[in-house]
Amino acid sequence: MGGMSLEQVTETYYDVLKELGNIGAGNAMTALSQMLQCKVDMKVPQVKLLEFSEVGEMMGGEELIMVGVFLGVEGDITGSMMFMVEEHTARHLIQKITMGMLPEGNEFEEMGLSAMKEVGNIITGAYLNSLSTLTNLKIFPTPPALTVDMAGAILSVPAIQFGIFGDKILLIQSQFHDEIQLDGYFILIPDMESYAKILTSLGLPVV
């Protein structure tokens, strides 16, 4: 325990998050499929550990317009979680959820955004549920907040939280498709104290 360096600690941390992320993303897609009442195919999620400077480019550029749904995590662990989708993916999801009630191009009106918030809520809820089941910890999401803005600006929120203990950000890229190809990203950010709880609950040593 005493001989472990910060780097190793961080590596263990990311490995754990990676595994949890994989399982969580799978559950989230099942929930999405039920919500849309159609088959949603998902590729194996890509778990990526990136430098801050690489994240925006990976998503298609810092200025790419995206929708971010952000919520707090409470209960036995604390922290926050973000779900991000590209603009066209968000518009498509909103159209499906509202069953074509919104004229094309008007997806980001109040009603559309509120529908998108609900999609984010259900997807992240399913994600957190699987985390809760795996760790046997009580995890409750707080009501989500949503914004439509540049990828870099949205990402600054989780990046800052990761920045408190490192120089990298861990995100899970999930590619799924119903009629069209959709890209979504999950970012789970437990507080440092909660990290110890997650490790302990999974039977891993806490450094």
Next chain:
Amino acid sequence: MSEIIKVGMADLKTCVSPDGVTTLGLGSCVGIAIRDPQTKIGGLAHIMLPDSTAMRNGQANIAKFADTGIVELVRQMEKLGAMRKRMVAKIAGGATMFPFQGQGNVNVGQVGDRNVEATKAKLKELNIPIIAQDTGANYGRTVIFYPETGDYLIRAVGRSETII
């Protein structure tokens, strides 16, 4: 031909006119542009967090913090021939992207504001005046800084481009 040099998140770069520096999609982070009007040497720091001393671990990336990032930017500009006493600054960013940002132990809800405050405090300590700013609110900003004129161009989604 002049070049626009890109600055990433938690990164800083210097340039000499006619070149410029840019950073894309600033959210709660702050983009600090500094210029020596005589030599037309400029620089841009994209900081994420207010204070390196509040961190529990030793942190290697000094460009990440307002306190260490600004000092390093000034040092690099001086190395190129800029003079501290002539330097002026313009700042942008520090938005609150969501009405709440994080719950529980690490409440970073006000991190945008705190980044702006820490930036102002450090610049004041270094006697570098802030001659323009566009900070706060709830939207992201892309910035481009031209040391030739000192123009700090700001772009945001659904808003007209401004120069401060």
